[in-house]
Amino acid sequence: MPSVSHRSETVPLSPFRKLIPYADKAKAAGRHVYHLNIGQPDIKTHPRAVSRFRELDWDVLEYSPSNGIASYRKALTGYYARFGVTLSEDNIMVTTGGSEAILFFMLACLDPGDEIIVPEPFYANYNGYAHIADVRVVAITSHIEDGFSLPSPEAFANKITRRTRAIIITSPNNPTGACYSDEEMDSLAAIVKENDLFLCADEVYREFAYETELRSVLQIPGLEEHAIVIDSVSKRYSATGARVGALVCRNPDILAGVDRFAKLRLSPPGLGQMLSECMLQDDAAYLAGVKDDYRARRDTVYRRLQEMPGVFSYRPGGAFYCFARFPIADSEDFCRWLLEDFEHDGATVMLAPGPGFYATPGLGKSECRIAYVLNVDDLEKAMDCLAAALRVYPGRLVEKVGVL
């Protein structure tokens, strides 16, 4: 029997993948599992857009152009113009979800063996795409004590080698919910320009910034040749299954490189693009409503975490994630125990253990990511579970309660 590739056996996998069998078992045993581990919201896909989509007139579902349907790209320039980013259609490459945009960015900007710097904790699938692209992820640790703000310019400068080609950041951040300030981003931009790097900003949670208007990297002066934005309709319109994203940039060489990879895979999903174009229309009320909804959820999670003895967290500024530090020594054990051995009112809660979001071994062992993708009522019940669990978890670090 021929043996499969080494690279297929070493793909870095999702942080909570190992927990899925335990969740399945809990459900099979009749317990309800509140899924706060994944980024799949319960919010309805932009309903008026769905109605319009159903009525669209088409009879041959053709390949779209490899860079996306022309009218959709045109409509996207209007979307970016809303927050002051002036683009031409040619600056936009429509992709199969934000995921493909990440892969295209890495393939177009980095060669095998090159390095990319990322603040940790970070979206774990960057590791997987770096594995495919054969590039090295170099992490800079950010810290829960300051709400995972962007590491200092010096911290970035210290990690730059002759193989460093790019920095990737996520703002609002998955998994921390942090939003990087204009000042933080200006400092980072200076480093990027000084070292002639690419700056890739994953802005898929752009619409969910609860405290301030977030600036796009496309708005930072002098970064025209350096900045690449990863975008997606998945979270914005609660349409994760559409698999429609975009890579946006103004550097013609990057666009030309990305275009070659895009032509290879012929086209992004046609129906998803048609739906996405519908979703861009009269979306103001929808987006505002969704944002209010997430803000209320954010406030619920934050308040409840503050009330739990020994738990340390912060008020996340955006996205729909929060990281928290618990009085535990091994969050993987805690998350497994929640599913395997714990029950509160017939239910339990599933979280994503911290270590999977760090590249540095040993970090995140007391931390978990909480995705507030459930409505406030369910969130309250999930937080009831979590609070009750922390009271009885056998691995609780009693001696640390006073300190935290």
Add this chain to the structure above:
Amino acid sequence: MPSVSHRSETVPLSPFRKLIPYADKAKAAGRHVYHLNIGQPDIKTHPRAVSRFRELDWDVLEYSPSNGIASYRKALTGYYARFGVTLSEDNIMVTTGGSEAILFFMLACLDPGDEIIVPEPFYANYNGYAHIADVRVVAITSHIEDGFSLPSPEAFANKITRRTRAIIITSPNNPTGACYSDEEMDSLAAIVKENDLFLCADEVYREFAYETELRSVLQIPGLEEHAIVIDSVSKRYSATGARVGALVCRNPDILAGVDRFAKLRLSPPGLGQMLSECMLQDDAAYLAGVKDDYRARRDTVYRRLQEMPGVFSYRPGGAFYCFARFPIADSEDFCRWLLEDFEHDGATVMLAPGPGFYATPGLGKSECRIAYVLNVDDLEKAMDCLAAALRVYPGRLVEKVGVL
């Protein structure tokens, strides 16, 4: 300004890409262009399926499971059972078009530097995916004289080195329309087993075999651990924009490897999968009608080519492509000239030049691929153009007419 990756500048591109500006110019000048260069059919997407799809009840477009919607995979087992292939749902990985299945196959079965053998001419995008996966494509030449039948077992054996991990074949073939016989495939299977290789069969044109029932590699005894099928709904249901394909195999190690890459990209397109599930229902009359339609087109193209002095072709057994040899020395020049300098009744024709489908330099210079993706009336007009063009093309090899 940071420079883009070397690999993005060296992506092997589509054989007719350079011609597109000439086609655009011809259209701008008011000439009609018959597009026989691409695999985009004019046939309607399975209409009853489209109606059913419009009526489906959903309000949150969620990520599908990374291996595809369970009910769709279940329905696919029924599809494969129709032609005698018994599979479990777990043998099927739903992908983003056949394209992603090709990439997943290469990533899961080959490591960087490994080799894959393919008969040439072949689907040019295999080169691009091999470029991403950093594997080497080794071509074995097949010949127009025998209708591009599968090269001999000895020819394959001669190309096997210690880095050879797989053979990839396309049957029915793009770009030649050849269908490999059971005897040819049995010989190839023996080579595959003897050398412990993977055999990847791109069977996306399975439904379009006009002379005989085609056997799938999944039906060849003893290849259970070796065989991988690339599949797609694109051509079958004329839904190229759906971007829904599949990788099908029975080797659990391959499936586990592919699964890791699939989890990374979260899920294949949701709407496309929903449509694909609708398309699988009562599709017999639709598929039979489409096949009859393509057979009539095939017969038209074959008859017309036979009538053109100096043109050599053969009766292609499947898919919707035909390769032909023309009395010309440079098919790239001929195709450009057709678009730039030729007109017949206000129209011209666009073909795909042969060399782009070969890996061996210098081959295919007298050949073009004809995709019979237009209805018979339009095909006749396109063939009128081609016949007229060959009478006046300044590069025609007059001295060879008698020989061919």
